[in-house]
Amino acid sequence: MTDLLDTARPTGTSKTDIGKIAAAAGLAVVLWGSSFVAIRGIGHALSPAPLALLRLGVAAVTLTVIVVAKRAVRIRLSRKAFLLIAAYAVLWLAGYTVALNAGERHVDAGTAALLVNLAPLLVAIAAGKLLGEGFSRSLIVGSLVALGGAAIIATGATTQRDASGVLLCLLAAALYAAGVMIQKVALRHVDGLTAIWLGCVVATVVLLPWTPQLIGELRVASTPAVLGAGYLGVFPTAVGFTAWAYALRRMDAGRLSAVTYAVPAASVLLSWLLLGEIPTAFGLIGGVLCLAGVAISRRR
Numbered sequence: 001m002t003d004l005l006d007t008a009r010p011t012g013t014s015k016t017d018i019g020k021i022a023a024a025a026g027l028a029v030v031l032w033g034s035s036f037v038a039i040r041g042i043g044h045a046l047s048p049a050p051l052a053l054l055r056l057g058v059a060a061v062t063l064t065v066i067v068v069a070k071r072a073v074r075i076r077l078s079r080k081a082f083l084l085i086a087a088y089a090v091l092w093l094a095g096y097t098v099a100l101n102a103g104e105r106h107v108d109a110g111t112a113a114l115l116v117n118l119a120p121l122l123v124a125i126a127a128g129k130l131l132g133e134g135f136s137r138s139l140i141v142g143s144l145v146a147l148g149g150a151a152i153i154a155t156g157a158t159t160q161r162d163a164s165g166v167l168l169c170l171l172a173a174a175l176y177a178a179g180v181m182i183q184k185v186a187l188r189h190v191d192g193l194t195a196i197w198l199g200c201v202v203a204t205v206v207l208l209p210w211t212p213q214l215i216g217e218l219r220v221a222s223t224p225a226v227l228g229a230g231y232l233g234v235f236p237t238a239v240g241f242t243a244w245a246y247a248l249r250r251m252d253a254g255r256l257s258a259v260t261y262a263v264p265a266a267s268v269l270l271s272w273l274l275l276g277e278i279p280t281a282f283g284l285i286g287g288v289l290c291l292a293g294v295a296i297s298r299r300r
Contacts, residue, residue, distance in 0.1 A: 021250050024243040025259045031240035033266025036109045037274055038228045038236070039101065045225035048101035050214035051232075053207040056093060058233025060204045063197040063242070070193070077190060077198075084186035085195055086202050092179020093203035093241075099172035106165025109271070113264040114150045115169035120257035121147065122177035127253040130181065139255060139297050146261030146293025152286030153264045177257075183245065184253040192245030200237065258297035265290040 042051065077085075104112050121143050186195055218226065247256055265287035 017250065021247045024247040025251075025256060028240045028244040028247070029259060029262045030266050030270075031236045031243075032260065033263045034270050034274075035232055035236035035240075036104075036113055036263075036267040037270050038232050039104050040109050040271075042225045042228045044105065045221045046217050046229060047210075047213060048098050048105070049207060049210040050217055051101050051229055052094065052097040053204065053210050053214050054218075054229045055097060055232040055237055056200050056204045056207060058230050059237035059241075060197070060200040062234050062238040063193075063200055066238075067193060067197050077194075081186060081189035082198070084182055085190070085198050088179040088182040088186060089199035089202035090206055091175045091182065093199050093237075094206045096172050096175040096179060097203075098207075099168050099175060103165045103168035103172055107169060109267060111166070112169050113153065113267055115166060116173050116176065117147065117150045117261055117264060118170070119173040119176035119180070120260050122173065123180050123253055123257040124255075126177060126181050127184070127257075139258065142293045142295070142297025143258055143261070144293070145296055146258065146290050149286040149289025149291075149293055150261060150264045152282050152289060153268060155282050155286075180248070180253055180257060184248055187245065187249040192249050193242055196238075196241045196245045199241075255297060259294055261290050261297075262294050 039051075046054065100112065100116065103115075107115075124139055124143060183195065183199075268284075268287055
Protein backbone atom coordinates (compact mmCIF):
# COMPACT_ATOMS: atom_id res chain seq x y z
CA MET A 1 0.00 0.00 0.00
CA THR A 2 2.98 2.33 0.60
CA ASP A 3 3.94 2.33 -3.08
CA LEU A 4 0.37 2.97 -4.09
CA LEU A 5 0.03 5.94 -1.76
CA ASP A 6 3.39 7.20 -2.96
CA THR A 7 1.93 7.78 -6.42
CA ALA A 8 -0.44 10.33 -4.90
CA ARG A 9 2.18 11.93 -2.67
CA PRO A 10 1.61 15.64 -2.08
CA THR A 11 4.51 18.00 -2.70
CA GLY A 12 6.96 18.04 0.20
CA THR A 13 5.86 14.70 1.69
CA SER A 14 8.72 12.30 2.32
CA LYS A 15 8.62 8.55 1.76
CA THR A 16 8.75 8.09 5.53
CA ASP A 17 5.61 10.18 5.90
CA ILE A 18 3.95 8.19 3.10
CA GLY A 19 4.76 5.01 5.01
CA LYS A 20 3.11 6.41 8.13
CA ILE A 21 0.04 7.46 6.17
CA ALA A 22 -0.20 4.01 4.59
CA ALA A 23 0.15 2.32 7.98
CA ALA A 24 -2.53 4.55 9.50
CA ALA A 25 -4.93 3.94 6.61
CA GLY A 26 -4.28 0.19 6.72
CA LEU A 27 -4.87 0.06 10.47
CA ALA A 28 -8.18 1.90 10.10
CA VAL A 29 -9.30 -0.51 7.36
CA VAL A 30 -8.53 -3.61 9.44
CA LEU A 31 -10.17 -2.24 12.58
CA TRP A 32 -13.26 -1.02 10.72
CA GLY A 33 -13.49 -4.39 9.01
CA SER A 34 -13.45 -6.05 12.42
CA SER A 35 -16.31 -3.83 13.58
CA PHE A 36 -18.74 -5.61 11.23
CA VAL A 37 -17.71 -8.91 12.80
CA ALA A 38 -18.04 -7.52 16.33
CA ILE A 39 -21.47 -6.03 15.67
CA ARG A 40 -22.62 -9.34 14.22
CA GLY A 41 -21.23 -11.15 17.27
CA ILE A 42 -23.12 -8.89 19.65
CA GLY A 43 -26.31 -9.60 17.72
CA HIS A 44 -29.48 -8.35 19.34
CA ALA A 45 -28.14 -8.05 22.90
CA LEU A 46 -28.07 -4.24 22.76
CA SER A 47 -30.35 -1.88 20.85
CA PRO A 48 -28.81 0.38 18.16
CA ALA A 49 -28.69 3.67 20.11
CA PRO A 50 -27.62 2.18 23.49
CA LEU A 51 -24.89 0.18 21.72
CA ALA A 52 -23.69 3.36 20.01
CA LEU A 53 -23.72 5.19 23.35
CA LEU A 54 -21.63 2.50 25.03
CA ARG A 55 -19.23 2.28 22.10
CA LEU A 56 -18.67 6.04 21.88
CA GLY A 57 -18.55 6.45 25.65
CA VAL A 58 -15.75 3.88 25.88
CA ALA A 59 -13.98 5.61 22.99
CA ALA A 60 -14.30 9.02 24.67
CA VAL A 61 -12.82 7.71 27.93
CA THR A 62 -10.00 5.92 26.08
CA LEU A 63 -9.10 9.02 24.08
CA THR A 64 -9.28 11.23 27.16
CA VAL A 65 -6.68 9.03 28.84
CA ILE A 66 -4.46 9.20 25.73
CA VAL A 67 -4.82 12.96 25.39
CA VAL A 68 -4.03 13.58 29.06
CA ALA A 69 -1.06 11.20 28.94
CA LYS A 70 0.33 12.93 25.84
CA ARG A 71 -0.55 16.35 27.25
CA ALA A 72 -2.00 17.04 23.83
CA VAL A 73 -5.08 18.94 24.92
CA ARG A 74 -5.77 22.01 22.79
CA ILE A 75 -8.07 24.03 24.99
CA ARG A 76 -8.31 27.05 22.74
CA LEU A 77 -10.32 26.25 19.65
CA SER A 78 -11.93 28.69 17.30
CA ARG A 79 -15.71 28.69 17.20
CA LYS A 80 -15.58 27.51 13.60
CA ALA A 81 -13.33 24.55 14.46
CA PHE A 82 -15.57 23.42 17.31
CA LEU A 83 -18.72 23.69 15.20
CA LEU A 84 -17.11 21.61 12.46
CA ILE A 85 -16.05 18.98 14.98
CA ALA A 86 -19.54 18.94 16.50
CA ALA A 87 -21.12 18.59 13.05
CA TYR A 88 -19.15 15.53 12.00
CA ALA A 89 -19.52 14.07 15.50
CA VAL A 90 -23.30 14.18 15.20
CA LEU A 91 -23.44 13.04 11.57
CA TRP A 92 -20.68 10.45 11.44
CA LEU A 93 -19.77 9.26 14.93
CA ALA A 94 -23.29 9.27 16.38
CA GLY A 95 -25.66 9.15 13.39
CA TYR A 96 -23.68 6.69 11.28
CA THR A 97 -23.09 4.36 14.23
CA VAL A 98 -26.75 4.21 15.19
CA ALA A 99 -27.88 3.75 11.58
CA LEU A 100 -25.36 0.95 10.98
CA ASN A 101 -26.31 -0.83 14.22
CA ALA A 102 -29.96 -0.66 13.21
CA GLY A 103 -29.27 -1.69 9.63
CA GLU A 104 -27.34 -4.81 10.63
CA ARG A 105 -30.42 -5.99 12.52
CA HIS A 106 -32.22 -6.37 9.19
CA VAL A 107 -29.54 -7.24 6.62
CA ASP A 108 -26.53 -9.52 6.66
CA ALA A 109 -23.03 -8.14 7.23
CA GLY A 110 -22.03 -8.54 3.58
CA THR A 111 -24.94 -6.47 2.34
CA ALA A 112 -24.28 -3.87 5.03
CA ALA A 113 -20.61 -3.63 4.01
CA LEU A 114 -21.59 -3.18 0.37
CA LEU A 115 -24.13 -0.44 1.05
CA VAL A 116 -21.92 1.45 3.51
CA ASN A 117 -19.06 1.33 1.03
CA LEU A 118 -21.02 3.46 -1.37
CA ALA A 119 -19.74 6.29 0.85
CA PRO A 120 -16.26 6.55 -0.74
CA LEU A 121 -17.85 7.20 -4.13
CA LEU A 122 -19.95 9.94 -2.55
CA VAL A 123 -16.84 11.37 -0.90
CA ALA A 124 -14.84 11.27 -4.14
CA ILE A 125 -17.59 13.11 -5.99
CA ALA A 126 -18.14 15.67 -3.22
CA ALA A 127 -14.40 16.24 -2.66
CA GLY A 128 -13.83 16.69 -6.37
CA LYS A 129 -16.60 19.26 -6.56
CA LEU A 130 -16.46 21.05 -3.19
CA LEU A 131 -12.80 20.72 -2.16
CA GLY A 132 -11.31 21.10 -5.62
CA GLU A 133 -9.61 17.68 -5.56
CA GLY A 134 -10.75 16.93 -9.10
CA PHE A 135 -11.79 13.69 -10.76
CA SER A 136 -9.07 11.43 -12.10
CA ARG A 137 -9.85 8.53 -14.37
CA SER A 138 -7.96 6.13 -12.08
CA LEU A 139 -10.04 7.22 -9.08
CA ILE A 140 -13.35 6.65 -10.84
CA VAL A 141 -12.31 3.35 -12.45
CA GLY A 142 -10.73 2.06 -9.25
CA SER A 143 -13.78 2.99 -7.21
CA LEU A 144 -16.09 1.16 -9.61
CA VAL A 145 -13.88 -1.94 -9.63
CA ALA A 146 -13.74 -1.98 -5.82
CA LEU A 147 -17.48 -1.43 -5.57
CA GLY A 148 -17.97 -4.38 -7.88
CA GLY A 149 -15.80 -6.46 -5.56
CA ALA A 150 -17.86 -5.42 -2.58
CA ALA A 151 -21.01 -6.40 -4.50
CA ILE A 152 -19.60 -9.86 -5.16
CA ILE A 153 -18.77 -10.26 -1.46
CA ALA A 154 -22.31 -9.31 -0.52
CA THR A 155 -23.73 -11.72 -3.11
CA GLY A 156 -21.74 -14.56 -1.61
CA ALA A 157 -22.64 -13.75 2.00
CA THR A 158 -26.27 -14.53 2.88
CA THR A 159 -29.53 -13.91 1.08
CA GLN A 160 -31.38 -12.16 3.91
CA ARG A 161 -32.36 -8.68 2.84
CA ASP A 162 -34.89 -6.27 4.26
CA ALA A 163 -36.03 -2.98 2.77
CA SER A 164 -35.73 -1.07 6.04
CA GLY A 165 -32.23 -2.45 6.58
CA VAL A 166 -31.18 -1.39 3.10
CA LEU A 167 -32.50 2.12 3.69
CA LEU A 168 -30.74 2.34 7.08
CA CYS A 169 -27.42 1.26 5.54
CA LEU A 170 -27.84 3.77 2.72
CA LEU A 171 -28.51 6.42 5.37
CA ALA A 172 -25.34 5.30 7.16
CA ALA A 173 -23.37 5.68 3.91
CA ALA A 174 -24.71 9.20 3.39
CA LEU A 175 -23.88 10.20 6.98
CA TYR A 176 -20.42 8.65 6.60
CA ALA A 177 -19.71 10.68 3.45
CA ALA A 178 -20.99 13.93 4.96
CA GLY A 179 -18.91 13.32 8.08
CA VAL A 180 -15.71 12.73 6.10
CA MET A 181 -16.21 15.94 4.13
CA ILE A 182 -16.78 18.02 7.26
CA GLN A 183 -13.92 16.34 9.10
CA LYS A 184 -11.55 17.11 6.22
CA VAL A 185 -12.31 20.83 6.64
CA ALA A 186 -12.12 20.60 10.45
CA LEU A 187 -8.63 19.10 10.24
CA ARG A 188 -7.40 22.32 8.67
CA HIS A 189 -7.94 23.98 12.04
CA VAL A 190 -7.09 21.28 14.60
CA ASP A 191 -4.87 18.20 14.90
CA GLY A 192 -6.34 14.75 14.34
CA LEU A 193 -6.17 13.46 17.93
CA THR A 194 -7.90 16.51 19.38
CA ALA A 195 -10.54 16.39 16.65
CA ILE A 196 -11.50 12.75 17.15
CA TRP A 197 -11.33 13.08 20.96
CA LEU A 198 -13.71 16.02 21.06
CA GLY A 199 -15.85 14.36 18.39
CA CYS A 200 -16.34 11.25 20.54
CA VAL A 201 -17.15 13.40 23.58
CA VAL A 202 -19.76 15.38 21.62
CA ALA A 203 -21.26 12.21 20.10
CA THR A 204 -21.49 10.62 23.56
CA VAL A 205 -23.29 13.65 24.94
CA VAL A 206 -25.75 13.57 22.03
CA LEU A 207 -26.60 9.94 22.84
CA LEU A 208 -26.97 10.41 26.62
CA PRO A 209 -30.81 10.34 26.46
CA TRP A 210 -30.51 6.58 25.83
CA THR A 211 -28.61 6.03 29.11
CA PRO A 212 -31.61 4.54 31.03
CA GLN A 213 -32.24 2.06 28.20
CA LEU A 214 -28.54 1.14 28.09
CA ILE A 215 -28.46 0.49 31.83
CA GLY A 216 -31.52 -1.73 31.60
CA GLU A 217 -30.10 -3.75 28.69
CA LEU A 218 -26.70 -4.14 30.35
CA ARG A 219 -28.36 -5.86 33.30
CA VAL A 220 -29.44 -8.76 31.10
CA ALA A 221 -26.72 -8.64 28.42
CA SER A 222 -24.16 -11.43 28.26
CA THR A 223 -20.53 -10.80 29.15
CA PRO A 224 -19.31 -11.40 25.57
CA ALA A 225 -21.79 -8.79 24.32
CA VAL A 226 -20.53 -6.18 26.78
CA LEU A 227 -16.90 -7.00 25.98
CA GLY A 228 -17.70 -6.77 22.27
CA ALA A 229 -19.16 -3.29 22.75
CA GLY A 230 -16.04 -2.33 24.69
CA TYR A 231 -13.87 -3.60 21.85
CA LEU A 232 -15.85 -1.49 19.38
CA GLY A 233 -15.20 1.57 21.52
CA VAL A 234 -11.47 1.11 22.05
CA PHE A 235 -10.27 -0.26 18.72
CA PRO A 236 -12.50 0.47 15.69
CA THR A 237 -13.58 3.82 17.19
CA ALA A 238 -10.80 5.32 19.35
CA VAL A 239 -7.81 3.80 17.55
CA GLY A 240 -9.39 3.42 14.10
CA PHE A 241 -10.78 6.93 13.81
CA THR A 242 -7.57 8.45 15.22
CA ALA A 243 -5.54 6.61 12.58
CA TRP A 244 -8.01 7.74 9.91
CA ALA A 245 -7.81 11.37 11.05
CA TYR A 246 -4.01 11.21 10.89
CA ALA A 247 -4.13 10.00 7.28
CA LEU A 248 -7.00 12.28 6.23
CA ARG A 249 -5.15 15.39 7.38
CA ARG A 250 -2.28 14.48 5.05
CA MET A 251 -4.08 13.14 1.99
CA ASP A 252 -6.93 13.98 -0.39
CA ALA A 253 -10.29 12.89 1.00
CA GLY A 254 -11.39 11.26 -2.25
CA ARG A 255 -8.30 9.11 -2.69
CA LEU A 256 -8.07 8.12 0.98
CA SER A 257 -11.75 7.17 1.16
CA ALA A 258 -11.24 4.77 -1.76
CA VAL A 259 -8.98 2.73 0.56
CA THR A 260 -12.04 1.81 2.65
CA TYR A 261 -13.24 -0.40 -0.22
CA ALA A 262 -10.86 -2.93 1.32
CA VAL A 263 -13.06 -3.06 4.46
CA PRO A 264 -15.40 -5.78 3.09
CA ALA A 265 -12.35 -7.89 2.23
CA ALA A 266 -11.01 -7.40 5.75
CA SER A 267 -14.42 -8.35 7.15
CA VAL A 268 -14.46 -11.62 5.20
CA LEU A 269 -10.94 -12.55 6.34
CA LEU A 270 -11.56 -11.68 9.99
CA SER A 271 -14.89 -13.50 9.96
CA TRP A 272 -13.03 -16.56 8.68
CA LEU A 273 -10.30 -16.33 11.32
CA LEU A 274 -12.41 -15.31 14.34
CA LEU A 275 -15.82 -16.87 13.70
CA GLY A 276 -14.74 -19.91 11.73
CA GLU A 277 -16.77 -18.87 8.69
CA ILE A 278 -14.98 -20.21 5.61
CA PRO A 279 -15.05 -17.62 2.82
CA THR A 280 -16.93 -18.57 -0.31
CA ALA A 281 -15.52 -18.23 -3.82
CA PHE A 282 -17.57 -15.02 -4.05
CA GLY A 283 -15.84 -13.68 -0.95
CA LEU A 284 -12.34 -14.48 -2.20
CA ILE A 285 -12.92 -13.09 -5.70
CA GLY A 286 -14.66 -10.02 -4.31
CA GLY A 287 -11.84 -9.40 -1.86
CA VAL A 288 -9.25 -9.50 -4.64
CA LEU A 289 -11.33 -7.02 -6.66
CA CYS A 290 -11.65 -4.70 -3.65
CA LEU A 291 -7.88 -4.59 -3.22
CA ALA A 292 -7.35 -4.23 -6.99
CA GLY A 293 -9.77 -1.31 -7.06
CA VAL A 294 -7.87 0.39 -4.25
CA ALA A 295 -4.62 -0.11 -6.18
CA ILE A 296 -6.09 1.38 -9.35
CA SER A 297 -7.55 4.38 -7.49
CA ARG A 298 -4.11 5.25 -6.09
CA ARG A 299 -2.45 5.59 -9.49
CA ARG A 300 -2.50 8.77 -11.52
